Amino acid sequence: MKKTFGMISLGCDKNRVDGERLLGEIVRHGGTLTSDLSEAQILIVNTCAFLNAAREESISAVLEGNAYRKGKLEKIVVTGCLPEKFISELYPALTEADVFLGVKDASELFPALERAYAGDRINAVGTGSGDRLERFVSTMPHLKYLKIADGCFNRCTYCLIPKIRGKYVSYPMEELLAEAASLGETDELVLVAQDTTRYGEDVGPNRFAELIARLSELDNFRRIRLLYCYPEAITDELIRTVRDNPKVIKYLDIPMQHSEDRILKLMGRRGRRADLESLLKTLRREIPGIALRTTFIAGFPTETEEEHRALIEFLREEKFDNCGFFAYSREPDTPAYRMKGHIHPSTKKRWVRELYAAQESISAAKTATQVGKTLEIICDGIAYEKSCFVGRAAFQAYEIDGVTYFTAPAAEEGKRYRVTIDRSEPYDLYGHAEGEAE
Numbered sequence: 001m002k003k004t005f006g007m008i009s010l011g012c013d014k015n016r017v018d019g020e021r022l023l024g025e026i027v028r029h030g031g032t033l034t035s036d037l038s039e040a041q042i043l044i045v046n047t048c049a050f051l052n053a054a055r056e057e058s059i060s061a062v063l064e065g066n067a068y069r070k071g072k073l074e075k076i077v078v079t080g081c082l083p084e085k086f087i088s089e090l091y092p093a094l095t096e097a098d099v100f101l102g103v104k105d106a107s108e109l110f111p112a113l114e115r116a117y118a119g120d121r122i123n124a125v126g127t128g129s130g131d132r133l134e135r136f137v138s139t140m141p142h143l144k145y146l147k148i149a150d151g152c153f154n155r156c157t158y159c160l161i162p163k164i165r166g167k168y169v170s171y172p173m174e175e176l177l178a179e180a181a182s183l184g185e186t187d188e189l190v191l192v193a194q195d196t197t198r199y200g201e202d203v204g205p206n207r208f209a210e211l212i213a214r215l216s217e218l219d220n221f222r223r224i225r226l227l228y229c230y231p232e233a234i235t236d237e238l239i240r241t242v243r244d245n246p247k248v249i250k251y252l253d254i255p256m257q258h259s260e261d262r263i264l265k266l267m268g269r270r271g272r273r274a275d276l277e278s279l280l281k282t283l284r285r286e287i288p289g290i291a292l293r294t295t296f297i298a299g300f301p302t303e304t305e306e307e308h309r310a311l312i313e314f315l316r317e318e319k320f321d322n323c324g325f326f327a328y329s330r331e332p333d334t335p336a337y338r339m340k341g342h343i344h345p346s347t348k349k350r351w352v353r354e355l356y357a358a359q360e361s362i363s364a365a366k367t368a369t370q371v372g373k374t375l376e377i378i379c380d381g382i383a384y385e386k387s388c389f390v391g392r393a394a395f396q397a398y399e400i401d402g403v404t405y406f407t408a409p410a411a412e413e414g415k416r417y418r419v420t421i422d423r424s425e426p427y428d429l430y431g432h433a434e435g436e437a438e
Helices: 013-028 052-070 081-093 106-117 161-165 173-182 208-216 236-244 261-267 273-286 305-318 345-368
Strands: 004-009 042-047 075-080 143-147 186-192 221-226 248-253 291-298 322-327 374-383 388-392 404-407 416-424 429-436
Touching: 004 013, 013 042, 013 075, 013 106, 013 143, 013 186, 042 052, 042 081, 052 075, 052 081, 075 081, 075 106, 081 161, 143 173, 173 208, 186 208, 208 221, 208 236, 236 248, 236 273, 273 305, 291 305, 291 345, 305 345, 322 345, 345 416, 374 404, 374 429, 404 416
Parallel strands: 004 042, 042 075, 143 186, 186 221, 221 248, 248 291, 291 322, 404 429
Antiparallel strands: 374 388, 374 416, 388 404, 416 429
């Protein structure tokens, strides 16, 4: 099928990797890829369903994509988490879509399209082999993701992921090593999963530290970044690995979701505030200068103003480098959906604003300490709106943290530069390049 394909990929970087397997299938079958959706004959919308807002965004993307039928567009494929979980509602309602695929159905893309071109409307959710097919990488050449597991068995009471993705499944280590080697030369390899720190526990003992050690022996990338490390699963062995392995960036993304014991228990989280405080103290003692990022949920059922204020105080005490805040979303088919005491939307929005305001002052103080320093920055390209180059320090993860804008006579994407920081904003840095880093 020699068609031209475009893709809209929504949601997290884990979903992006799934989308890259679909792109790989397209290339393997001789299809052409385009980033100009007006040129696409087949549009793939890779959806997210984690929150209601994400579901609305996914459906809007399909509806907006349907407008391209006035031009070259012939078929729309809807894939990912939204059809995986909600196909019974989606199939009869979203008539703009010609083909529906689930999260493990990349192998069915072309068989389903052949049937669609024969005149059928196809629901192929759950019919795929589930094989981890070869990827066509869509990120910058110097940054690649490696998804090490799928699913989750943490059973947080607010989360749909186990109902969408199923139980936690660690991908075989030898396959991951082969996949990482196949990604080619890159500066940064980012390890992702719903919970990276549980790697191996579905089949035996935890092997996350071992996986990192094995990956670090490969010579086609310079450094490894760890995302989505659940606090209760960060072991002494993992801490030593981050501290002692020169390839591991001294950075952890640790989803905490709240600080107060009662709310954590209602959320189905295993740790308590004292555990979080102890972990953070240990990390900072054992890995001086480590950058720490986390996420929190505001307005969980029955949360009080006092507990919200306590969370703000926790932020001020712990001084995270960066945080993401989300208003609790009442998701059907989760235990929290049935809880009493849901918080009014206006209160949740206010609490999110207040959390961001508290974090902004913390982050502003953090970035201000970088002024006058010379940092190693990887160039991600040109920031045309600011007439300069843009990149990231080691403490700035792609797309989720701030960036570093810098001037230079010339700079090349993927190369590292010594950048002296001239000024700061709460999340971003500004500077000038002194030259290439060694």
